[in-house]
Each structure stands twice: as structure tokens, then as C-alpha cells.
Amino acid sequence: MGLWRHSLHHPQPGTAPLTTALLIALGLGAGSTFSAFAQTPANVDGARISAADSEPGNWMSTGRTYDEQRFSPLKQINDANVGKLGLAWSYKLDIDRGVEATPIVVDGVMYTTGPFSIVYALDARDGTLLWKYDPKSDRSRAGEACCDAVNRGVAVWNGKVYVGVLDGRLEAIDAKTGQRVWSVDTRSDPSRSITITGAPRIVKGRVIIGNGGAEYGVRGYITAYDAETGKQDWRFFTVPGDPKLPPENKAMAIAAKTWFGDKFVEQGGGGTVWDSMSYDPKLNLLYIGVGNASSWNPRLRSEGKGDNLFLSSIVAINPDTGEYVWHYQTTPGDAWDFTATAHIMLADLVIDGKPRQVLMQSPKNGFFYVIDRATGELLSAKNIVPINWATGVDMQTGRPMVDEKAAVYWTDPERKAKLVQPAFWGAHDWQPMSYNPATGLVYIPAHIMSALYQDVDGHPRKKFKSMYQLQVNTGMMPEDPEGLRKLADTWTGKLIAWDPLKQEARWEVPYSTIFNGGTLSTAGNLLFEGTADGRVVAYSADKGKLLWEQPANTGVMAGPVTYEVNGEQYVTFMAGWGGAFSTFAGALSLKAGVKPNAQVLTYKIGGTAKLPDLKYKYADHKVDPPPFTGTIAQVDQGRALFNGHCDTCHGINAISGGVLPDLRMLSKENHQMFLGIVYGARVPDGMPSFAEELTPEQVELIHQYVIKRSHDLLGTMQTATRP
Missing domain, CATH: 1.10.760.10 (Cytochrome c-like domain)
Structure with a gap:
């Protein structure tokens, strides 16, 4: 295996394709999964994804299916035998920073990513590296990505693997050889700090990707590219451009009426589509989640007026044309970084005796929304954790009832700081939730956190790089250890099993801190999750009883997956501490008690592999400062x-x-x-x-x-x- 691992670490253009003879010579040929892999790897299209339940052993798209439920019909591993799970194999990723990817598994091959958008193709049975593709992301631009050099995974289609690169490129890779097929620069304005951390989705032969950078002065958009050629097909902007110019289309004409002044043009406006999407093939609608504003402060962004569409909204788009169909705005005029980019999932529920095609989301603002996905009609909304910025959602208007005394900081003549709950990482952030049709429950990795927000004077910087463009004094923390300890004790997490029909929690599991991992539910009555404090766990999906737990030697944030190869079921966790919490709010993240250690951890019944020891790269750093000479x-x-x-x-x-x-x-x-x-x-x-x-x-x-x-x-x- 040494030749296989070493010779294919860095495939270059012109490298010969892997041949069946070579695979057989390496013991991976006839009679194995890889005889098929060598001929037609990543042989996925829309019909195959739509029929994903007919081959539950694969995990062919980010949410496994187009509806993004992250539920697996596999049940070889179940609530009766999950205690026998052991580590089957592990693979060490190259860079110890935040790991947020959801692996894709097709016909025995796992495709996943690590920090700085490096792509790995692994034998899903034993973790053998088949090839590795490093897009050579411009690492000097890591400071322009608000939330670490993370990547949430790839998409596969017709023999290609697609990755969004941190520095703004979208690239297609040959799934057989690991060679680049094409590359496009997705940036609408290269002078701005436009990045990509999200996973692409592919619909009807189009690779669809959004971008990040609202905190750095970016105008949000999402773009579709031809999966074969990389040619741009359409682009949908989420906020208006210069009001002195005619709106680009119907959507921008609608949005322009909700913005005031022209300060937002220099600021960029925000509204980046940096994560969630889902797709309904029958309705032919693509659903996107839209992010926060640049700047956060409505007074300095839009004269303190207007809903500022399509900030913090769910938007339905025709994937053939990129044309607007409908929208629902979760937080009109968002002033708190209450993005609606959290996981969007689709389901068919019986509500008031009638079958409804619904969309469900639990965004940062603390509410759980059930929406008619054909029309955008709000069906219900309740808060999943205690909040103080709003008292509820008006079901007649669909608008939150904002508590002005508690949360409106930008109109206070004395500019006093206001303690808002939830704060900027929300009641639920990007970590994916899951839905189990058997239990009828949605499993949400939730946060309980608050922070001070305070209006500030000043103007946006003209150079929108390497510095947040918030124009709000927030994230304020004491320097003294005791003050930090008290604040850290108020930032906790929980796993919530949420009933979307009754809009209430069925069961909960408390955690000591925020940023616990995404969830996976299965037909084996199991709920899998990784935790911020360095564990991988399984609960009974119906009652929340802890059934299995093992150490991960790092914090786990990503959503796990399960798959089957040669009749054996596996569960994989992408593990690795990092991301926004552990960089920006480092002092509070220390409560998790973990170190970065980027790795793939895969378990099966009877697995006997040993968890590798943690080797922390900064372990030898000491406190040895020069004399202090300042005032x-x-x-x-x-x-x-x-x-x-x-x-x-x-x-x-x-x-x-x-x-x-x-x-x-x-x-x-x-x-x-x-x-x-x-x-x-x-x-x-x-x-x-x-x-x-x-x-x-x-x-x-x-x-x-x-x-x-x-x-x-x-x-x-x-x-x-x-x-």
C-alpha cells in the first residue's frame, strides 16, 4: 500500500489515469469495489440522487438526498448493537484547523475535504488514500475568511468532484485521477474579500455555489455553472446594487424598495449565501439561505429603515434560469447577524389533517420555522431556546415581534450596550440538523449564548480586507480570568429533539459549551453527533438515551454520515476543532478543553483500530516575554x-x-x-x-x-x- 499512498499524493496535470491492471496489482481490482471505481467513479446524476433511498449504502450528496434530511435507512447498526461500535480506520488530514466537511460516499469511495479546501479520495472500507488534490488556495487570504480556513465538502457528478476553494475559485476534478478538469473564479468583485467555505450542490447539470464575505463588505450572490465546462449559466444577487442604476431584474426591483440611502453600496450590502441549499425536483425549486448584512448596524447601513431584502431570508429560485419565485424573511432589517444560512430541509408532513409540502429551518434568530415550500407561506414558528430579542412571530404577517427595549441598540440616543440573546452565533449555526421520519423529530445542535451590541460612530473602511465591517461594538469580553470564566458559563449548548408539528422539544441533552457537531439520524433508531469537548456519541433517536460514546481527541463540529460497503455499515465523523468560535472567541472556547487535530474517524461493529495519539503543534510554546515598555x-x-x-x-x-x-x-x-x-x-x-x-x-x-x-x-x- 505504500506505493499507492505515496505516488498519488499530489497528482499533476498529465498524470496517467489509474488502470485496472494497476489496481489489481495493488490488490484493489477484480471482485472489489475498486474494479467499478476504476471504470466509472462518482457516476452520479440527478436521477440517482432522486432515487437515493433505493441505494442507501451510498451518501451521494451533502444531505444524502435532495431534501437534505440527513436520515439514513441503514439499520445494520441499531440501538441494540451500537455499543459494539469500534474504530474501523482513521485518516490524518494535512492541516490542523477547523474541519466542517460532510463526506460524500459513492460505490465504496469517500470524497471529503480538509482545511484550505484540500480534497481527499479514500477507500471507504479502510481509509487508504486513492488521491489527494490541493487547489493551492492563497493562504495569505485566510484572514479575509471570517470563520477559519474551513470547507464543508464537495459535490460529485458524472465522474467529477467539485470543490469551492477558500480564495473564491470553483474547481472540477477528475474522480478517477484527481487531476483538475476546469477552474473558474467566482468572484464578482476581486477587490473585495470574497471567499468560499460551503459545499456545492448540483442540480440538472449545473454546479451551484454561493460565497462568503458579508463581514468584509461583499454583495451577496449565488451562481450556477455548467458542470461539464464551468461556463457561468446564471447569477442571482441577493441584495440590490447601486440605486442610481436600474435594478438588474425582478428580484432586485423588489429588494431595492426596502433599502434606503446609498451607504450600503460602499459597504457591499452583505447577504452572502455561504452555506445551506436544498432542492425539490417535483416543484423544480432551489431553496437558498441568505446571510447577514454588511454592516450590521441598520442606522449606518440603511438610515435605520427598511426590511433590507433579501438579508436573512429563505429564497426559492428556478434552478433553470436563476429567476426569483418567492421568499420568506426570517429577520427583517437584520441587525444582529441572524443569518438564515442554517440547514434547510424538506419534508412532507400532515398538518391540521392535511398533507403539506414543507420546508424547515432553525436559523440563528432562535425560531424554528415550518414553511409551505411551494408558496412560501409560514405555517408555524416557535423559539427553540430562550430568547429576548423578540416575543414571538406574528402569524398574520409572518414577522417577528421585536422587543425594542431589549434589542434595538441603533436608535438609543445614549448608545448604551444591550444584551441580546441569542447573539451572533445564534441559537443554531451552520452545524447541520437531521430529520427522522420514523420518530417525526428534528435533531438540532443548539446554542444558548448572549452578547452586548452597541451602536458606534464612524464610517466603513474603504479597504474591505482583514477587518470586520460591523460598525457595532460586539463580542466584548473581559480580560481578567474570573470575568471570562463567568461569561463562559453562560455560553452552553444542547442537543434538541424537536417536534415540528407540536413545535416543542421532545427531549434534550445539555452540553457545557457551544459549537457541538451536526447530527445524523438512522432507521436503526439512532442519533449520532460529535461534541465540542472531544467525543463521538450515539443516542436512541426516540428517547435520547446515551447508548455509545468514544473519545475523538479533538472537538467535532461537522455532521457525520453512514454508508455501507460489501454488506458492512460504517459511520464516519470528520473531526477537527477550529472555526469561528475557537479563533475569534478563543478565551471562551477553551472551556471545551480540546486541541485541533484534523482527521477522519470511521467506525463499524467490532472495529479494533486504535485512535492515534494527539500531537499538538504548539505544545512547546512557553510564556517568555520581553520587558514591557508601553504606557x-x-x-x-x-x-x-x-x-x-x-x-x-x-x-x-x-x-x-x-x-x-x-x-x-x-x-x-x-x-x-x-x-x-x-x-x-x-x-x-x-x-x-x-x-x-x-x-x-x-x-x-x-x-x-x-x-x-x-x-x-x-x-x-x-x-x-x-x-
């Missing part, structure tokens, strides 16, 4: 600069969550090179250059703040060891 005023300036430019990766107030280096533990050599590092010396490692944004004097202010925080940490440690 209190300089520290205050340095703190503001750090939290404006550096906290996205290294944590608010210079407390890292462990995914990226904790700057309080810089070596003497790095302290000496501080200006050079900030100005681009570590670009190949993913540290962007701030040479165009920060003067040497500002860099020194940041440096003094980092030194001060190092001494703070050293003082805490010394105090803790005194008798």
Missing part, C-alpha cells in the same frame, strides 16, 4: 488595534483558542521579527500581510499590547503556583 494609553490603543485586526484569528484580547498561535507565547525570535511578520514574512503559512493597513507605529502599539498580555498571563500563572 497605559498605548495599551488601550494597542488593544483597539489588536481587536480590530488580529482577533479574527488570534482571539479577542489576545487569548487564542489553540487553533492558531497564542501570541502571548511568542518566542524571543518572533518578538524580534514582529514587524516583519505583520508585514508579510509568514504569508506562506497563512499569516496575511498588514503592510497596507497598519503603520509601523501602530504595529508597535499592537506589539506592546501583546507583551502586556504575556505578562498578564505570566502573573496569573505565578499567582496560581504561590503557596
